[in-house]
Amino acid sequence: MTDVTSLLHLNSPKSPDLYVIGLQEVYSGPLRFMSDMAFDDPWSHLFMSTLAPLGYIKVSSIRMQGLLLLFFSKVDHVPFIRDIQATYTRTGIFHYWGNKGGVSIRLSFYGHMLCFLNCHLAAHMKYATERVDEFEYILDMQTFDSRKAPGILDHRLIFWFGDLNFRIEDHGMHFVRSCINNTTYNLLWSKDQLTMMKKKEPLLQEFEEGALDFQPTYKFDLNSDTYDSSGKKRKPAWTDRILWRMRPRTSPQDEEYPLKICQDMYTSNMEYSISDHKPVVGTFTLELRKMYTSPLVRLQPEGDWSADIDAMVLYSPLQPFPSSTWDWIGLYKVGFTSMSDYITYTWVKDDEVSLNDELIQVTARVPMPLGG
Incomplete structure (x- = not known):
C-alpha cells in the first residue's frame, strides 16, 4: 500500500x-x-x-x-x-x-x-x-x-x-x-x-x-x-x-x-x-437547496450509561417515512470509521415507527469482551 x-x-x-x-x-x-x-x-x-x-x-x-x-x-x-x-x-x-x-x-x-x-x-x-x-x-x-x-x-x-x-x-x-x-x-x-x-x-x-x-x-x-x-x-x-x-x-x-x-x-x-x-x-x-433540514429520527440517551448495564435510548421520528421490518438502531463508538462498525444493534418493530409526539424506548445490550 x-x-x-x-x-x-x-x-x-x-x-x-x-x-x-x-x-x-x-x-x-x-x-x-x-x-x-x-x-x-x-x-x-x-x-x-x-x-x-x-x-x-x-x-x-x-x-x-x-x-x-x-x-x-x-x-x-x-x-x-x-x-x-x-x-x-x-x-x-x-x-x-x-x-x-x-x-x-x-x-x-x-x-x-x-x-x-x-x-x-x-x-x-x-x-x-x-x-x-x-x-x-x-x-x-x-x-x-x-x-x-x-x-x-x-x-x-x-x-x-x-x-x-x-x-x-x-x-x-x-x-x-x-x-x-x-x-x-x-x-x-x-x-x-x-x-x-x-x-x-x-x-x-x-x-x-x-x-x-x-x-x-x-x-x-x-x-x-x-x-x-x-x-x-x-x-x-x-x-x-x-x-x-x-x-x-x-x-x-x-x-x-x-x-x-x-x-x-x-x-x-x-x-x-x-x-x-x-x-x-x-x-x-x-x-x-436542501429538501429537508432535520434528520428522520431524534435520538436521546436515557440515564447513565455503563459497560456493565443495558443502555437505554429514547427516539422519536421527526418526519413520515416508509418503515420496514429491516429498520434497526446501532450503537457506535466515538470515532467509528464505517456504518458497519456498530458495537451492537437492535431491531425496530415495524409498528413502533410512527409520526407522533410519543417517545419510543429501545434497550440495547452491549456485548462484553471475554477475558483470556
Missing part, C-alpha cells in the same frame, strides 16, 4: 464533504477475494484509516472481483443520506465473468438522488463500439427499489468513471509521445475514442467531461513514469475518465429545489506508480 495523502488532496485548504473512490483491477485471486468478502479489503482499510481521523465515515461500498467503489461522507451529513443501495453488473465472458462491468452506489443526499457508477470496460483499440454497448447494457441492467429513481438515468445527477479503456486512434506512437512531451494534448483530443463516439451516440452526448488537459494515464511501466517500454509498446491513452450527467428538469420539484454542479479540477496524479495506470482525480462543487 501507499500514502494516499496527495491522492485525496488532504493538504488542500478546504476539505471535501464527500469522497467517492473507484478502483479497478484490485487483486482478486480466489483466496484474497473470499477473505475480502468476509472482511474489509486492504484498500478499504487504507482509506478508512486515513479519512476516519478527519471526520469521515464510510457510508457504503461494493465490490465485484477487481472493481471496488467506496463512498465516504463527513459525519455531519450522514443523517441526511438516505435510500442507499448498491449493485453490480458483469460484462465479462458471456456477461458471466466479473473482470469487466460496473458497480454503483445510489443514494439521496438532502433529498437529491445521486448515482455513482464505476466501470471497467472492454480493452484493446478495436473495441470502442463494444465499450459503448457494455455501458448501455450496464445502464439497462441496473435497477433499484425506488419509485423516484428506479434506473441509473432517473437520478438527478450521475457520475460515471473508471477504466473506460477508450484509446487514441490513427496517430502513431511518435506523434502521441511528442504531443505528451510538448504538453500539446489538444492535438490528440479529436482522435480520442470517447470524444469520437460522443459525436454519434446521443446517450454519450448527455454526459459532460472536463478538458483532457493532463497527460494520458495509460500505459506505464510499473514503479516508474515511463510509458510502456515492453515489446508491445502500447500507445498512451486517456483510459481513465470521470464524466457526469445532470438530468434535465422534469418536475416542479426540480424547479423548487435546484441542483447545480461545477467541476473545480480534473487531473491525473503522476506520483503514484504501483499500477500501469495513473490515478485520475476530479473535484466538484454541488450547489443545492
Whole structure:
C-alpha cells in the first residue's frame, strides 16, 4: 500500500464533504477475494484509516472481483443520506465473468438522488463500439427499489468513471509521445475514442467531461513514469475518465429545489506508480437547496450509561417515512470509521415507527469482551 495523502488532496485548504473512490483491477485471486468478502479489503482499510481521523465515515461500498467503489461522507451529513443501495453488473465472458462491468452506489443526499457508477470496460483499440454497448447494457441492467429513481438515468445527477479503456486512434506512437512531451494534448483530443463516439451516440452526448488537459494515464511501466517500454509498446491513452450527467428538469420539484454542479479540477496524479495506470482525480462543487433540514429520527440517551448495564435510548421520528421490518438502531463508538462498525444493534418493530409526539424506548445490550 501507499500514502494516499496527495491522492485525496488532504493538504488542500478546504476539505471535501464527500469522497467517492473507484478502483479497478484490485487483486482478486480466489483466496484474497473470499477473505475480502468476509472482511474489509486492504484498500478499504487504507482509506478508512486515513479519512476516519478527519471526520469521515464510510457510508457504503461494493465490490465485484477487481472493481471496488467506496463512498465516504463527513459525519455531519450522514443523517441526511438516505435510500442507499448498491449493485453490480458483469460484462465479462458471456456477461458471466466479473473482470469487466460496473458497480454503483445510489443514494439521496438532502433529498437529491445521486448515482455513482464505476466501470471497467472492454480493452484493446478495436473495441470502442463494444465499450459503448457494455455501458448501455450496464445502464439497462441496473435497477433499484425506488419509485423516484428506479434506473441509473432517473437520478438527478450521475457520475460515471473508471477504466473506460477508450484509446487514441490513427496517430502513431511518435506523434502521441511528442504531443505528451510538448504538453500539446489538444492535438490528440479529436482522435480520442470517447470524444469520437460522443459525436454519434446521443446517450454519450448527455454526459459532460472536463478538458483532457493532463497527460494520458495509460500505459506505464510499473514503479516508474515511463510509458510502456515492453515489446508491445502500447500507445498512451486517456483510459481513465470521470464524466457526469445532470438530468434535465422534469418536475416542479426540480424547479423548487435546484441542483447545480461545477467541476473545480480534473487531473491525473503522476506520483503514484504501483499500477500501469495513473490515478485520475476530479473535484466538484454541488450547489443545492436542501429538501429537508432535520434528520428522520431524534435520538436521546436515557440515564447513565455503563459497560456493565443495558443502555437505554429514547427516539422519536421527526418526519413520515416508509418503515420496514429491516429498520434497526446501532450503537457506535466515538470515532467509528464505517456504518458497519456498530458495537451492537437492535431491531425496530415495524409498528413502533410512527409520526407522533410519543417517545419510543429501545434497550440495547452491549456485548462484553471475554477475558483470556
